[in-house]
Amino acid sequence: MAVYTEVSDEALTAFLSAYEIGGLLSYKGIAEGVENTNFFLHTTQGSYILTLYEKRVREEDLPFFLNLMEHLATRGLACPQPIRNRTGTALGRLCGRPAVIVSFLEGVSVKHPGVDHCRALGGALARLHAAGADFGMRRENNLSVAAWRPLFAQAEPQADTVSPGLAARTRADLAALEAGWPRGLPGGVIHADLFTDNVFFIGDDLSGLIDFYFACTDAFAYDLAICLNAWCFEADGTFHANMAAALIAGYEGVRRLEPAEVDALPILARGAALRFLLTRLVDWLDVPPGALVQPKDPREYDRRLTFHRSARHARDYGWAP
Amino acid sequence: MAVYTEVSDEALTAFLSAYEIGGLLSYKGIAEGVENTNFFLHTTQGSYILTLYEKRVREEDLPFFLNLMEHLATRGLACPQPIRNRTGTALGRLCGRPAVIVSFLEGVSVKHPGVDHCRALGGALARLHAAGADFGMRRENNLSVAAWRPLFAQAEPQADTVSPGLAARTRADLAALEAGWPRGLPGGVIHADLFTDNVFFIGDDLSGLIDFYFACTDAFAYDLAICLNAWCFEADGTFHANMAAALIAGYEGVRRLEPAEVDALPILARGAALRFLLTRLVDWLDVPPGALVQPKDPREYDRRLTFHRSARHARDYGWAP
Numbered sequence: 001m002a003v004y005t006e007v008s009d010e011a012l013t014a015f016l017s018a019y020e021i022g023g024l025l026s027y028k029g030i031a032e033g034v035e036n037t038n039f040f041l042h043t044t045q046g047s048y049i050l051t052l053y054e055k056r057v058r059e060e061d062l063p064f065f066l067n068l069m070e071h072l073a074t075r076g077l078a079c080p081q082p083i084r085n086r087t088g089t090a091l092g093r094l095c096g097r098p099a100v101i102v103s104f105l106e107g108v109s110v111k112h113p114g115v116d117h118c119r120a121l122g123g124a125l126a127r128l129h130a131a132g133a134d135f136g137m138r139r140e141n142n143l144s145v146a147a148w149r150p151l152f153a154q155a156e157p158q159a160d161t162v163s164p165g166l167a168a169r170t171r172a173d174l175a176a177l178e179a180g181w182p183r184g185l186p187g188g189v190i191h192a193d194l195f196t197d198n199v200f201f202i203g204d205d206l207s208g209l210i211d212f213y214f215a216c217t218d219a220f221a222y223d224l225a226i227c228l229n230a231w232c233f234e235a236d237g238t239f240h241a242n243m244a245a246a247l248i249a250g251y252e253g254v255r256r257l258e259p260a261e262v263d264a265l266p267i268l269a270r271g272a273a274l275r276f277l278l279t280r281l282v283d284w285l286d287v288p289p290g291a292l293v294q295p296k297d298p299r300e301y302d303r304r305l306t307f308h309r310s311a312r313h314a315r316d317y318g319w320a321p
Numbered sequence: 322m323a324v325y326t327e328v329s330d331e332a333l334t335a336f337l338s339a340y341e342i343g344g345l346l347s348y349k350g351i352a353e354g355v356e357n358t359n360f361f362l363h364t365t366q367g368s369y370i371l372t373l374y375e376k377r378v379r380e381e382d383l384p385f386f387l388n389l390m391e392h393l394a395t396r397g398l399a400c401p402q403p404i405r406n407r408t409g410t411a412l413g414r415l416c417g418r419p420a421v422i423v424s425f426l427e428g429v430s431v432k433h434p435g436v437d438h439c440r441a442l443g444g445a446l447a448r449l450h451a452a453g454a455d456f457g458m459r460r461e462n463n464l465s466v467a468a469w470r471p472l473f474a475q476a477e478p479q480a481d482t483v484s485p486g487l488a489a490r491t492r493a494d495l496a497a498l499e500a501g502w503p504r505g506l507p508g509g510v511i512h513a514d515l516f517t518d519n520v521f522f523i524g525d526d527l528s529g530l531i532d533f534y535f536a537c538t539d540a541f542a543y544d545l546a547i548c549l550n551a552w553c554f555e556a557d558g559t560f561h562a563n564m565a566a567a568l569i570a571g572y573e574g575v576r577r578l579e580p581a582e583v584d585a586l587p588i589l590a591r592g593a594a595l596r597f598l599l600t601r602l603v604d605w606l607d608v609p610p611g612a613l614v615q616p617k618d619p620r621e622y623d624r625r626l627t628f629h630r631s632a633r634h635a636r637d638y639g640w641a642p
Contacts, residue, residue, distance in 0.1 A: 008432040025427040025523060028361055029352035040349055040361055042427060047363075106346040106363060111329040202346060 004037045005052045005095050012050075015094045018085040019101065021045050032197075035213060037097070040104070047104035049080060052097040057213055059098055064139045065212050066090050066100060068132070068189060073103075075131040077124075078208035080105060107200020107207035113231055118243040120206040121199055122250025125191070125227060128209065129220045129255060132189030141192065141216040143275055145181045148174055151278040158285050163299050170277065173305060177271050182219070182264040190223035191215055195230045221261040224251055225268035228317055229276065229304055237303030245318030262314045269317060270308035277301035325358045326373045326416050333371075336415045339406040340422065342366050353518075356534060358418075361425070368425035370401060373418040378534055380419050385460045386533050387411050387421060389453070389510060394424075396452040398445075399529035401426060428521020428528035439552055439564040441527040442520055443571025446512070446548060449530065450541045450576060453510030462513065462537040464596055466502045469495055472599040479606050484620050491598065494626060498592050503540070503585040511544035512536055516551040542582040545572055546589035549638055550597065550625055558624030566639030583635045590638060591629035598622035 007027075016024055022045035030038040030049075037052040053062065066082045070090070073081035080102035082090035092099050110117050152174055159167040191198075193214035200208045224247070232244040251257070257265075280298035287295050311317065328348075337345055343365035351359040351370075356378055360371040374383065387403045391411070394402035401423035403411035413420050431438050473495055480488040512519075514535035521529045545568070553565040572578070578586075601619035608616050632638065 009429045010432060012429075023524065024429060026429060026521070028349075030361075031350035031352040040351075042368075108330045108333075108345060108347060111331060200347070203344065 004054045005097055007037075007039065007050075007052070007095055011095055015092065015099065016043070018087070018092065019083060020086060021048065021083060021101070041101065048083065048101050049104055050094075050099065050101050052094060052099045054097065057098075061139060061213075062091055062098055062100075064137050065215060067137055068135060068215055069102065069212055071135045072128065072131045077128055077131045078105065078206075079212065080208075080210055105200055105208035105210060107202050109197050109199065110201055111196065113196060113243070115243050115246045116204055117199075117201065117206075118231055119246040119250035120201070120204075121194070121227060121231060122224075122247040122252075123254050124199070124206050124209060125194065125223060126251045126254030128191060129188060129223070135189050139216045141190075141218040143192070143214070143279065144218060144222075145177060145271060148177070148274060148278055151282055155278065155281040155285055159281065162281065162284060163302055166281075166302060169302070169305070170274070173270065173274050173309070177267065177274060180267050181271065182260070182267060185219035185221055185261055185264060186258055187219040187222075188217065189215060190218045190220060192218065192223060192226060194223065194227050219261075219264075219268070220255070221257065221264055222268050222272065224248070224257075225265060225272040226275075228269050229272050229301070232317075233300075233304050233307070235297070235300045235303075237300075237306060239304075239307050241318045243318075245320065248314075248317065248319050257314075257319075262319060265314040265317055265319065266308065266311040269311065270305065273301045273304045273308050277305065325375050326418055328358075328360065328371075328373070328416055332416055336413060336420065337364070339408070339413065340404060341407060342369065342404060342422070362422065369404065369422050370425055371415075371420065371422050373415060373420045375418065378419075382460060382534075383412055383419055383421075385458050386536060388458055389456060389536055390423065390533055392456045393449065393452045398449055398452045399426060399527075400533065401529075401531055426521055426529035426531060428523050430518050430520065431522055432517065434517060434552055434564070436564050436567045437525055438520075438522065438527075440567040440571035441522075441525075442515070442548060442552060443545075443568040443573075444575050445520070445527050445530060446515065446544060447572045447575030449512060450509060450544070456510050460537045462511075462539040464513070464535070464600065465539060465543075466498060466592060469498070469595060469599055472603055476599065476602040476606055480602065483602065483605060484623055487602075487623060490623065490626070491595070494591065494595050494630070498588065498595060501588050502592065503581070503588060506540035506542055506582055506585060507579055508540040508543075509538065510536060511539045511541060513539065513544060513547060515544065515548050540582075540585075540589070541576070542578060542585055543589050543593065545569065545578075546586060546593040547596075549590050550593045550622070553638075554621075554625050554628070556618070556621050556624075558621070558627060560625075560628050562639045564639075566641065569635075569638065569640050578635075578640075583640060586635040586638055586640065587629065587632040590632065591626065594622045594625045594629050598626065 022043040025042040027039045027041045030040055035056045036054050039050040041048040041050045070082050072079050083101040084090050156167050198211040228244055232240050277298050280296050283295040284298050346363040348360045348362045351361055357375050358373040362369040362371045391403050393400050404422040405411050477488050519532040549565055553561050598619050601617050604616045605619050
């Protein structure tokens with residue numbers, strides 16, 4: 001929630017001279033995004049987002065993200081489309097940072113999604129998976145099961161200061177997930193971070209998906225499991241079965257889950273919860289005094305895990321044959 | 322540089338239902354403004370700024386500011402125009418805060434203004450003074466000479482920790498300004514905070530003035546003196562006589578200064594510098610550890626005051642008969 005890099009009118013005007021998007025009318029730093037600096041940009045030709053990539057995004061991953069957005073937009077998915085400059089490249093440099101201009105998407109993030117939002121999300125997620133089918137690049141999911149033990153090792157000594165018994169619970173989750181993690185499920189490009197902030201609606205219609213900076217190559221059903229965690233639970237752990245059912249039905253309206261994916265859904269949902277528990281826990285324990293950004297509460301995912309541990313079948317998540 | 326108040330889609334949609342500006346398309350918190358929370362707002366009818374007033378703005382002053390912006394916009398000045406809702410009022414309430422929607426102004430703040438920018442600014446300032454002539458409300462300038470001694474009293478014990486000798490220099494400036502402060506100059510509505518952030522350009526053309534939350538009733542030439550300080554000095558104290566001459570000539574191209582205003586210009590410029598020195602000094606000494614906002618350096622105005630103390634005549638500021 002900050003502008004990390006200041007961009008002067010002179011620097012921006014020079015940068016824009018390499019593009020064919022018209023003359024600069026206005027730009028405003030946006031107080032969103034904990035990873036990058038974003039500006040809303042108006043030119044005589046339209047509205048754009050200018051992103052400067054800060055240290056948390058690895059520069060070598062940017063071609064994957066940018067090519068993916070271009071690929072998906074070309075296939076009709078409503079997502080930000082990187083704008084190429086006169087030399088044909090989308091990735092530039094501004095104020096010492098890698099910088100990109102993308103098309104602006106209208107839409108509003110829904111704070112309290114309902115059943116209809118979840119159904120629309122499911123459909124959009126399946127369309128994303130389909131649109132990515134012929135995308136030629138790969139990026140490993142570096143926040144999947146292999147990453148969880150090293151993450152936990154950073155947080156383990158202090159975990160119980162966050163919630164009593166958290167270290168032991170997490171240790172048991174980790175062992176169970178490492179032992180049973182499914183392999184060979186249908187996969188391809190997944191978004192991997194489709195929280196409500198990253199999905200736009202205009203009225204009741206889903207208008208677009210944003211923030212592809214965790215996108216990677218992994219099991220499609222894991223993406224669905226992330227959405228189940230992100231959209232169908234309250235912060236206190238309450239599970240909304242009707243919203244989950246709508247999310248899965250919306251997905252299956254576009255792409256039918258295979259039997260192996262249905263079988264794997266409970267462990268994938270538990271794994272997705274552990275992934276967000278662990279990254280939040282590490283961030284929570286690592287906040288410097290006077291930090292600009294309030295970290296997200298890891299305990300929300302500890303509470304979700306209570307549900308996931310007791311789930312036995314995809315039906316427990318509202319899946320219906 | 323922050324969003325102090327979070328506004329959910331539900332709260333905003335309910336708020337907008339009282340207005341006739343179309344349906345919500347998008348809104349983004351803007352990382353600007355240390356006083357208020359601002360959102361860039363897109364509806365099916367256009368672009369707007371939504372402002373939530375935080376604690377530093379006194380609610381009883383809002384009718385003055387809003388009526389003034391409406392008055393000036395009606396008279397053709399390019400400034401944000403408050404949007405009235407269906408009940409005819411511009412001032413609403415959102416998330417527990419006074420809130421207003423104003424029209425969006427295109428334009429870019431110039432980090433390093435040149436002679437042409439200063440000339441354009443002078444003309445716009447004089448047009449603002451003319452457009453405010455028949456505005457019916459008054460607001461005392463509560464940051465003028467009477468306010469400076471109490472401000473200094475807050476900062477005096479620690480002033481020398483900011484710059485050696487600052488307390489003594491400021492004490493002498495204060496005594497000289499209190500003794501010689503001019504009364505009875507031509508006056509009316511002044512902006513009183515027309516720094517580069519608050520003036521927009523598109524290319525070389527001045528496209529608008531924003532942020533009227535220090536506007537008040539005071540001497541016109543004092544507003545010009547504030548602009549001389551804000552636009553015609555470097556941070557290191559270097560004075561740009563050619564820019565100051567263009568600023569004054571731009572002003573006089575619209576409204577001629579009277580002889581008493583010309584005579585008063587040096588003391589007004591010195592007073593304006595002291596006003597910003599003192600408020601910056603108080604903020605500088607009052608920063609809590611881990612504050613979100615980096616305060617502005619008061620020493621820039623200490624350096625400007627060195628110039629002002631030696632100035633004897635408006636000619637020293639580039640005024641030409």
